[in-house]
Amino acid sequence: MNNVSFAELVFGPAGSVFMYSMLIVIIAMTMLVSLRLLMNRRKIGYFSMMVAFIILLVQYGQLIRLAINASETDASAYTALLLKVLAFVLFNIGIYQLYNVTRMRDFVVFGFFIAVSVLVSLTFWYIPDWLQGSEQQTTLLRPLFTELYLFLLLFLSFLLVNPRVGQNGKYQIMLTVYFTSHTLHMANVYLFGGRQPFLMLLEELIPFIFHIVLFLFIFERVIEVMQAIYHSSITDGLTKLFNRKYFYNRTSQFVANRVPVSVIFSDIDNFKKLNDTKGHHMGDQVLKQVAQIVKEETEDTGICGRYGGEEMVVLVTDRTVDAAELAERIRTRVEQESIVTVSMGYSHWKKGLSADELIKQADEAMYQAKTTGKNKVIGF
Structure with a gap:
């Protein structure tokens, strides 16, 4: 061991085994994150990623074996390439x-590319007569068509995937790194006969960047999924306003901290009649339109939510409003911009008042507006 130089340790088989082993660790970590996502989300994209990770683990395991044995057969070279x-x-x-619904036509396209990839890889075993040469030349030509196919x-x-996925920046970095690594590999093999140790070292180092960015890509996808789950748990699916539970919890927090907030309670007038005469689709459109008006008017002043049915509420947290x-x-905006009107009531928090009582007072004020002519605002 004392006779082994630093150059041999870095550029020799020991260095290759170390590099490939570290890559296997990174791939395994990314694979575990993808497996967790697959189990929780049941999305087919994670299954495709899992299969790719398994293939990569086999590939790098084979490269470790090759670095140790220092002998490569045509069959092992073809397997690594495939x-x-x-x-x-x-x-x-x-x-x-991960970012698109997989339709039947997509499966056809995926199957086509997989089939073409296998067919192109089979050119490894066929060298046209006019390209026949020495044994060394034949060895170089065998993977050439498949290597070019990777470009x-x-x-x-x-061209096709990048515009249709999220995290475009990370995805473009991964493709650029992969392109750089593959270009160095082609230059080393076809220009220098695979005898440039520095290029070989770069071939082993650059994939680290690719797999680290890929790990960050998958990890950020985990964050996106968690955010989506949390957002869906606190919002109403139709109006995109906060749901009743979230609104009540936030009101309770402000009241517990004795913040002088106000609650506005609104109800769309004659909403049942609208549903009965013009259908539920029109009713849903009106709900979304009114919700958008409420959201626009309260965006910087408070929290708005759908309390139930056609009832919408606002927690006014800005003391200057x-x-x-x-x-x-x-x-006024609802009356002018939609086909409906709203009855509204409001109440102010006072010392000793609970969140339930504050909301109930606003509800009672709204009920008074509704029973005394509708389309008006009354305070408790």
């Missing part, structure tokens, strides 16, 4: 599926 192409194709399929796949990924004036602006 695994490399299939892993790249499946990665891009998986990333596309085509990179171009198609930029007059609840009566805000309610009147909402009522």
Whole structure:
């Protein structure tokens, strides 16, 4: 061991084994995150990613064996090449599926690319007569068509996949890094006969960047999923306003901290009649339109939510805003911009008042507005 130089340790088999082993660790970590997402979300994109990770693990395991044994057969060279192409194709399929619904035509396209990739890889075993040469030349030519095909796949990924996925920046970095790594590999093999140790070292180092960015890509997807789950748990699916539970919890927090807030309670007039005469689709459109007006008017002054049915509420947290004036602006806009009107009531928090009582007072004021002519604002 004392006779081993630093150069041999870095550029020799020991260095390759270390690099590939570290890559396997990173791939395994990314694979575990993808597996967790697959189990929780049941999304087919994570399954495609899992298959790609398994292929990569097999590929790097084979490279470790090759670095230790220092002997490569045609069969092992072909297997490594096929695994490399299939892993790249499946990665891009998986990333596309994470951000898009997979339809039947997509499966046809995916199957086409996988089939073409396998067929192109089979050119490894066929060298036209006019390209026949020495044994060394034949060895270099065998993977050439498949290696060039990878450049085509990179171009198609930029062209077809990139515009249709989220996290475009990270995805473009991954493709650029992969392109750089593959270009260095081609230069080393076909220009220098695979005898440039520095280029070989770069070939082993650059994939670290690719897999680290991929790990960050998957990890950020986890964050996106968690945010989406949380957002859906606190908002109403139709109006996109906060739901009743979230609104009540926030009101309770402000009241517990003795913040002088106000609550506005609104109800769309004659909403049942609208549903009965013009259908539920029109009713849903009106709900969304009114919700949008409420959201626009309260965006910087408070929290708005759908309390139930056609009832919408506002928690006014800005002390400089007059609840009566805000309610009147909402009522006026609804009357002018939609086919319905709203009855509104409001109440102010006072010492000793609970969140339930504050909301109930606003509700009672709204009920008074509704029973005394509708389309008006009344304070408790």
